[in-house]
Amino acid sequence: MGILLFKAGDEDVTRANIIIGDGNSSNRRRLKDLLTRAGYVVEAEATNAPELLRKTRSMYPDLVIMDAGLEGGSVAEIAGIIQGDDISNVLVLAQGNKGWVPEDIAQIQKPYTEETILSVIEVILVYQNRLASSRQEVSVLKESLQSRKNIEQAKGVLMKQLGIDEAEAYRTMQKESMNRSISMKDLARAIITAYKDN
Amino acid sequence: MSDKKKLELIKKIKDNDVRFLRLQFTDIAGVMKNLAVPISQVEKVLDGEIMFDGSSINGFADISESDMYLVPDLDTFVIFPWRSANGKVARLICDIYLPDGHPFPGCPRTNLKRVLKEANDLGYTMHVGPEAEFFLFLSDEKGHATTQVQDEAGYFDLAPIDLGENARRDMDTTLEEMGFEIEASHHEVAPGQHEIDFKYGDALHVADAIMTFKLVVRSIAQRHGLHASFMPKPIFGINGSGMHTHQSLFKDGQNSFYDPNGPDQLSDTARYYMGGILKHARAFAAITNPTVNSYKRLVPGYEAPVNIAWSGANRSCLVRIPAKRGASTRVEVRNPDPTCNPYLALAAMLSAGMDGIKNKIEPPAAVDRNIYKMEDEERIALGIGSLPGNLLEALVELEASELIKGALGSHIYEKFRQGKLEEWNEYNIQVTPWEVSSYLTKF
Numbered sequence: 001m002g003i004l005l006f007k008a009g010d011e012d013v014t015r016a017n018i019i020i021g022d023g024n025s026s027n028r029r030r031l032k033d034l035l036t037r038a039g040y041v042v043e044a045e046a047t048n049a050p051e052l053l054r055k056t057r058s059m060y061p062d063l064v065i066m067d068a069g070l071e072g073g074s075v076a077e078i079a080g081i082i083q084g085d086d087i088s089n090v091l092v093l094a095q096g097n098k099g100w101v102p103e104d105i106a107q108i109q110k111p112y113t114e115e116t117i118l119s120v121i122e123v124i125l126v127y128q129n130r131l132a133s134s135r136q137e138v139s140v141l142k143e144s145l146q147s148r149k150n151i152e153q154a155k156g157v158l159m160k161q162l163g164i165d166e167a168e169a170y171r172t173m174q175k176e177s178m179n180r181s182i183s184m185k186d187l188a189r190a191i192i193t194a195y196k197d198n
Numbered sequence: 199m200s201d202k203k204k205l206e207l208i209k210k211i212k213d214n215d216v217r218f219l220r221l222q223f224t225d226i227a228g229v230m231k232n233l234a235v236p237i238s239q240v241e242k243v244l245d246g247e248i249m250f251d252g253s254s255i256n257g258f259a260d261i262s263e264s265d266m267y268l269v270p271d272l273d274t275f276v277i278f279p280w281r282s283a284n285g286k287v288a289r290l291i292c293d294i295y296l297p298d299g300h301p302f303p304g305c306p307r308t309n310l311k312r313v314l315k316e317a318n319d320l321g322y323t324m325h326v327g328p329e330a331e332f333f334l335f336l337s338d339e340k341g342h343a344t345t346q347v348q349d350e351a352g353y354f355d356l357a358p359i360d361l362g363e364n365a366r367r368d369m370d371t372t373l374e375e376m377g378f379e380i381e382a383s384h385h386e387v388a389p390g391q392h393e394i395d396f397k398y399g400d401a402l403h404v405a406d407a408i409m410t411f412k413l414v415v416r417s418i419a420q421r422h423g424l425h426a427s428f429m430p431k432p433i434f435g436i437n438g439s440g441m442h443t444h445q446s447l448f449k450d451g452q453n454s455f456y457d458p459n460g461p462d463q464l465s466d467t468a469r470y471y472m473g474g475i476l477k478h479a480r481a482f483a484a485i486t487n488p489t490v491n492s493y494k495r496l497v498p499g500y501e502a503p504v505n506i507a508w509s510g511a512n513r514s515c516l517v518r519i520p521a522k523r524g525a526s527t528r529v530e531v532r533n534p535d536p537t538c539n540p541y542l543a544l545a546a547m548l549s550a551g552m553d554g555i556k557n558k559i560e561p562p563a564a565v566d567r568n569i570y571k572m573e574d575e576e577r578i579a580l581g582i583g584s585l586p587g588n589l590l591e592a593l594v595e596l597e598a599s600e601l602i603k604g605a606l607g608s609h610i611y612e613k614f615r616q617g618k619l620e621e622w623n624e625y626n627i628q629v630t631p632w633e634v635s636s637y638l639t640k641f
Contacts, residue, residue, distance in 0.1 A: 023339075050337035053423030054361055072341035081421045084281035 016125055017043045019059065019088075021052035021066035021078075031065065038118050049073035053081065061088050063124060068094045068101070079105045089128050091120065147185040154188035157195045203272050204244045211240060214277055217285035219243055221268050222409070223292050224306055225255050226613050228488065228539030230409050233268065234287075243270060246295065252302070266302060268292040274406055279375040280417065291406050303609040306541035307405070313545040313605055314401055317552055322447040322454065324548050327381075327398030327528070328408055330536045331439035332415060333390050333432055334362045335425045343425035345432055347390030365422040366392050369415055376414065378407065387501065388436040398444060398528075401548065405540040408441075412536065428536035430487070430495040438495030440502060441536040443486075444520070445547065446528040447471065456527035462510070463523045466558075472508055472517055472529050473561040474554020475547060479506050479516055479533070481599035482546040483585050484592035485606070486534035488618065490625045493588045495535060503532045506583040507565040514568050516585070533585060542606060542614075549605035590622050 018040050022028045025047075032042045043059050046052035049072035056064055064082055068075050079090040079101060092107035101107050108120055151173070158169040177187045211219075219240065221233040233250055235243055242248055246269035253264035270290035277288040294305040301308045317324060336346045363385070370383050379397035386393045394415070396407065412428060419426035431438035447454045447467065457465035487496065495502050501513055508517035508529075518530045534543055553559070562581055572582075586592035593615065596602055603611045 048339035048341070050341055050423035051339070053421065054336075057364060057422055058361065072337065072339050080281060085421070 015039060015041050016062040017041050017059070018063045018065060018121075019044045019046065019052065019055055019061045021046040021049070021064060021070050022093075023047050023067065023069065023071055027067065034114055034117070035121075038121075040121075049078045053078065056082055056087055062128070063091060063121065064088045065091045065093065065121075068092055068107075076101050076105075089124055091124060147188070150188040150192060151184055154191040157191055161195060207244065207272060207275055208240060210275070210277075211237060211288065214288075215286055216277060216288045218287045220287055220289040221248060221270065221292050222289050223268065223294060224409055224539060224541060226304065226306060226539065226542070226610055227617060228306075228537065228542070230413060231255060243268075243290070244272070246270065252294070252304075265297050267295040267297065269295050271406075276376050276410075278417075279372050280421065291409075303607050304613060306539055306545075306610065307402070309607050309610055310402060310405060310541040310545045312607070313548055317447070317548060320552075321449045322552075323449075324401040324544070325398050325446045325448055325528075326401045326404040326544060327395070327444035328404060328540070329393060329395045329440075329442040329444070330408065330411060330428065331386055331391060331393045331441070332536065333388070333427045333429070333439060334365060334392060334419055335390065335427060335432075337420070337423055337425045343427060361422060361424060362390060362392065365419055365424055366394065368422065369394060369418045372414055372418055373411065376410070378411070386437065386439075388433075391437065391439065398446075401544045405544055408536075408540040430489065430492045430535040430537060434494075437500045438502060439536060440495065440532065441534045441538065442530050442532045443534050443543070443547065444528045444530045445471075445551070447551075453525045453527050455529070456523055456525070458523075462519070464519065464527065467555055468519075468527065468529065469561055470554040470558055471551035472519075472554065473559030474551045474557075475517055475529065475531060476506050476508060476561050477554065477559055478546075478550035478599065478602060480583065480586055480592075480595045481602040482543075482550055482596070482605075483533065484589065484596040484618065485546040485602065485614075486531075486538050486543045487585075487592065488539070488589075489535075489537045490589050490621060492535050492537060493586070493592070496533065496585055504584050505565075505577065506585065507580075508561055509564050509566050512566055512568065515565060542610065545605045546602050549601055553601055589618065589625075593618055593622070 018035055020028055020031055020035075020042060022031070022045075028045050032045065035042050043061050044055045046055050049070050051072075052064070052066060052070065053073075066075065066079065070078070075092060079092055082088055082090050083105060090105050092101050092105055093110050093112070094101065094107045095110045106120065106124055108116060154173065155166060155169045158164065158172060159166060162169070162172075164172070173184060173187055173191075177184050180187070217237055219235045219237060221235060221243065222230055224230050233248065235248060239248070246267055248268045250266055250268060251264045252266040270292045272290070274291035275288060277286060291307070293308050294302040296302050303309070314324060333347070336344050338344050366383060370380050373380060373394070373396065380394060381397050382393070382395040384393055385391070394411070396411070398404065399407070415426045428439060430440070455465055455468035455471070457463060457468075460466065460468075487493065496504055498504050498514075503514065503516040505514065505516065507515045508519065509515040510519050510521070512518065513532070516531065516533055518532060520526075520528060520530055522528075531547060534547075565580065565582065586595055597615070606614065
């Protein structure tokens with residue numbers, strides 16, 4: 001997934017990749033026209049659910065727009081797979097009550113106006129972006145939290161094994177890390193592993 | 199069933215927000231059956247109080263004895279790692295009991311336990327390592343399976359992406375998350391054909407694992423817009439799918455097939471076991487190769503065994519002894535295919551092997567030449583028999599074998615025979631495209 005720089009309300013739409021899943025060819029053509037005019041790239045079209053899954057898994061688009069009447073699988077299930085496996089976001093085009101979709105999947109009712117669908121797409125992409133960067137931040141934070149834990153633990157191991165105080169243990173690790181050109185994090189893990197059984 | 203274990207399970211279910219329990223068992227035909235129970239029923243499930251109508255399951259019971267109970271094996275609890283629209287789902291594999299508290303004689307899992315216990319009374323524990331092959335086909339616009347293979351379909355312009363490989367990788371990770379230890383996972387000989395091998399284990403656990411494995415492979419394939427099929431020979435002219443079954447017997451924690459001083463470093467136990475397998479192969483074929491289609495795989499030329507012989511390396515033989523020795527010493531029986539009911543197949547093969555051990559059946563000499571290339575007279579001179587040519591022949595052989603019938607128990611055997619004869623007769627009255635194209639204009 002490319003880095004998209006959206007802000008809600010921006011007129012400059014970065015080219016996001018979209019896959020359309022709809023069994024009706026004139027619906028597909030109309031939607032594709034609309035999306036292309038708005039600056040999006042329609043990467044692929046699928047006429048049924050298995051095909052949509054295959055194409056989505058091969059291309060990892062930024063968004064999948066699927067019609068609730070798509071054949072070859074339940075809409076809720078297919079949308080759930082695509083979002084659940086973190087392949088892409090899904091927007092379902094619903095008609096009446098056909099095809100129940102869980103709440104965490106975006107949907108709009110047909111018929112929709114051009115303005116409606118375009119602004120919904122924009123909102124989805126913006127939030128997707130924010131979500132992606134928050135996720136990234138969370139994983140960075142998790143990683144550094146884990147490193148700190150490991151360094152503390154390794155320090156404890158050295159203090160016990162070598163009978164030295166905390167400052168000295170830390171200093172020893174710093175020196176080793178520089179001498180061996182490995183990060184404190186990796187060194188800490190190595191120390192923990194080496195003394196695990198003792 | 200200890201209360202501690204139950205409480206642990208209930209905690210796990212709560213912590214993971216599991217919404218549904220799937221109670222699984224395998225019918226005589228080898229098809230996994232499911233009873234989905236909402237989590238509010240968990241206490242009843244764990245106490246073995248869930249009832250179902252056995253007469254609605256093919257080949258299980260008559261209407262007069264239809265009430266049956268599902269008693270879960272708590273060690274089989276696992277949460278499915280994939281998400282579904284209804285929240286998380288966990289499963290338990292169950293044994294089937296009658297209302298009077300006795301195990302149901304038509305339950306293949308209970309039957310395997312019985313046969314394993316007989317071997318256990320002589321000190322032996324059976325270890326099994328299966329190698330199941332399958333095809334990944336494209337699903338069509340209705341979500342139904344086709345026999346169109348993805349790798350050859352030329353379907354995508356994005357050349358480097360192989361949907362099958364992706365799906366298989368996903369299967370590997372899912373299986374690993376469910377506690378499987380994957381030993382090998384690779385593309386097989388035919389286009390669209392794959393194989394995933396998991397680590398050997400005790401027979402009951404492996405039979406459960408084979409059933410779980412098939413479910414996972416199918417479910418993940420579906421999530422990739424593909425259809426996984428374990429049909430033995432889905433396409434004429436290319437290799438079919440087998441399930442080579444590696445077997446060994448352990449005694450006092452040691453592999454009893456290994457003897458550093460024996461011929462080929464094999465123990466007498468190993469040779470006799472193999473002798474039993476070779477002797478009874480024609481009789482257990484109906485169990486290890488139970489469909490009409492199974493026998494279309496067992497033809498010369500496609501790495502599937504036809505001839506009843508053994509060898510060290512020769513893959514045209516029924517039994518192969520892989521080169522590894524020590525704790526890994528084992529016999530590989532190459533005819534089973536993944537349509538077999540693993541509980542019945544392991545019970546039948548173990549009984550055949552144990553008969554070899556009890557009666558000290560010497561196997562014939564090893565055949566290290568490609569049997570496919572031998573002339574008939576030569577094969578007859580060497581005393582190399584062949585597997586049954588079709589399901590009917592296999593059923594006749596089974597009927598004549600008290601040993602293998604005994605391994606199934608009379609209830610399972612009777613239902614199996616009825617079901618399979620029906621299957622054969624239904625097949626036999628079909629007019630196939632081959633017949634039409636061969637005879638229509640000729641006569």
